[in-house]
Amino acid sequence: MSGSPPVRRDPTTGFHLRNAGPSVVARLFAAADRVAASLCAMWLDLDRFRQVNDSFGYAEADAVIALIAGRIRSVAGERATFLRMGSDEFAILLPAVETPDGERIAGRLLATIDQPIPLAGILLRPSVSIGITWRLAADDPLSLLARADRAMGEAKRQGGDRFVVMAVEPPGVASAARSARQDLEIESVLHASLATGDLELHYQPIVRPDGSVEAVEALMRCAVGGRQVSPLQLVAVAEKTGLIVRIGEWILLQGARCAARLRAQGCPTKVAINISRLQLCSESFLSNLHAALICARLPADAIELELTESLFVDASPVVQANLRGAREAGVGLAIDDFGTGYSSLANLKDLPATKLKFDRAFINELPEDRRAFAILSAITRLAGELGMVVVAEGVETAAQLAACEAARVDATQGFLHAKPMSEDALSQWMETRKSR
Template sequence: MVDIILEVTGSLFAAIIFFTTLQGLRHHSVREQSGTNLVIAGFGLLFFGMLIDITDNFPELNYLVFIGDTEAQAFLEKVVGMLLGLLLLTLGFWRWIPSIKALESTRKSLDQLNAQLDQRVQQRTQELEIANRQLNDEISERCKMEEQLQYRVTHDPLTDLPNRYAMNEILEQQVSYCHSQNVSSAVMLLDLDDFKKINDHLGHEVGDRVLHQATNRLREAIPDGGSLGRFGGDEFIVTLPEIKNPEDVKLIADLLLKQFRLPFVLLERDFLITVSIGIATYPRNGVNPQELVRHADSALHRAKIDGRNIYRLFTDDMNKVLARRLALEEQMHGALERDEFSVNYQPVIDLNRQCVASAEALLRWNNPILGAVAPDEFIPVAERTGLIVPIGQFVLKTALQKTIAWRERSHGSFHIAVNISPLQFRDHKLASFLTRILEQTGLPGSSLELELTEGVLMDSSEVADDTLRVLHKLSIGLSMDDFGTGYSSLSYLRRYPFKTLKIDRSFISEIASNQGDRELVSATISMAHRMGLKVVAEGVETEEQLAFLRLERCDLIQGYYYSKPVVADDFDRYLDCWSEPLVASEKAIV
């Protein structure tokens, strides 16, 4: 029984192997092996021999196989079949050995390749991790740089305050909030008074220190919720997002002014620097940021006019001033090309020689829309817009061309005086322009006198110093205009080569009745003579004024007593009146 089980098991095993081999033949790589057919045949014979052995124990199954008639034949068939099967299997396996070796070699190669691939994958993974970390670092650094760039875009690098761009956004948010909550707010514009003098005389480094100190002082006075920003230059802006009581705005403005009552310590010296403030409130003075800032600027301008170191709230009257200023700026552009400007001339009388010694060229503007505009109104606009430079060149050119004939009539003693603004004096082209126009007219430099105010000299720079050297080389005269109205006029007289000093009309107007003005004028004339300067008294209108000035030995007289400013043709006729010795009243042009 055990033999039967073993034989059956062996036959099943052979059948399974035979079947598996047949299944393997379905694969192209197995069919191509040289020993495959021998292995199949060997398994077939083994299976056949085992089947014969099984049928020996079960005669009823003899019909399944062909068996010899005798046991010897059957045994021989079984033995031959099995031996032949084993032989075929051996030959087949032997033929498979090179393929198996090749497969083993291939497997080892694949293992090596897999190991190399794993190593490269690990290496690449490490590289990618490093690259990823570097990329994350770069992204973080880029984000930081973008944040820094955004901060720089929205903040002033000197004071670290929000700049104009950032403050406009803050104002947008403030207006939106006030509109939704139905509350009031305020905008303040602050400007340091005479800050330019600090920059020009002490240098920009000291000016930067002033801005730092001013920033710290303003921060201390800003209430919670308020914002402080720098609008540019020496101008700051304060926003107050919620104002419950209108008087609170005034209290805060007073507090801001108070911050500047203590002097600034610069270069171991004390400097008193004040601030002017313009205020506009929402919604009374404007409902959008642009309107609020514009009106606050108008109020600031009013504070400057009213004496500085004060605050001003925007009023409707300032709207008219603003509209007028905008109209002046609009009409002034192109006015020179439209021949709207002209030059008038006011004679200057030499009291000693009793003749017309010179004339002052005075600019006039007659616009078809605005009418005749006063110089005090349009000249500041021309300076602010920069148009004063070409307009000033027009005055110089026109006046010098007229001076040619007037010098011939006076046998070369006549000269023309022309006012020069600070912006003109800082123009690096002024010296070359004067050189060229004198060459074109053929006039000597002594025929021209430039009237400079203290403001011109306070704005002095390297360009201005170069211009002064050229003026001196050309023999162009310098006159100190409006003497006595500034703070440092005496020091400028000592430092620069002035030939003439002009006493301001504000001191002349009351010398007949004001003892203090008489003493000041008398002292000024005496001092100027000691310095070798000629003195011109401006604004002389009465006989009493003239008598006092003659008594004090004033050299030159200018004013309505002799003549108002007139056009060139009338000035020609005025010179004709002086060809014969007539009294002043007969020579006056009314």
């Protein structure tokens, strides 16, 4: 007799994985209905846990997570159901627990999690923000989890190391509820799309002043309910849930295959692929990169990786080894979004980058802002002496293009040349340019 497939567990904590949340909670709904019992949901988020990742690395952080998961399990008890909702976020489902008992359990969780943890010669003092809610008559699994998440967010806003009860939706949270639910829907679609191959890449050309194509940037696209989701929202959800690593592997392979098909078509050009911090922190990154090149039968210099400058200066040995390995293999490295955030001339001279991409926010000021033009011109000359190609992103008008060319940038990217397009449309676009 066939039954439901087993639910996979998080290897670090033994908790259910986040994507199992809706089905796990639906089963708890059914069990509660049979005995007319309540269902309490708690969402826990460790306070300032990123400092542990940044200071000690992911192996030590996982050890801390495993220990804290044990503390959570010991307080909540055997009747509870546990989910790992993010790297340092958890959900607990407690059947037949009413308000006083729920608050007592939350208080014990605060006290237990707060106990010091010895780590690399120091005593780490963790704390947690907890949101508590109870099932309402109109709830479905997603709305229950989303309300617990919002209650946790309120605990964070109040300073953390506390719990907040949200028994009903307060006025004015409809928009936040829609946003939280949409994130869960996007996550569900991303899981399904990875399984079915329904994710899609679009490509935006990067064009030199003579009209030739310097490269094309691969950009992920995904639809939820027939509506295209903002790439920024897609990436945010993928990074929060850890899906960005699997998605990144898929993009590497598909981008390499696209580059190979373009070469076979007589349009050899590099494909630029955005790389996330989580990908670059993985010890399997280089093997995945080489596997993509081998599967596509593609030379390494046909692929370019786009990273923020903060990744180039990341002190992690794994990150630095992955950067060195990619360059030694012949893969290009581009500094994305230059001109914002961590951008620094002191860093620029030491980075192993082959390309520098000026952020669109900087290009938006052209041609009116003469200081912006002066900076663009100066950095372009400097980057050229360092052996880097300079690209201006977000070029949307002829005046901006003229300013970029006057500053002698090597190539430009933006709607003025072409919007992101499917691979088939890109092939036609490239063929059209060949005939010029």
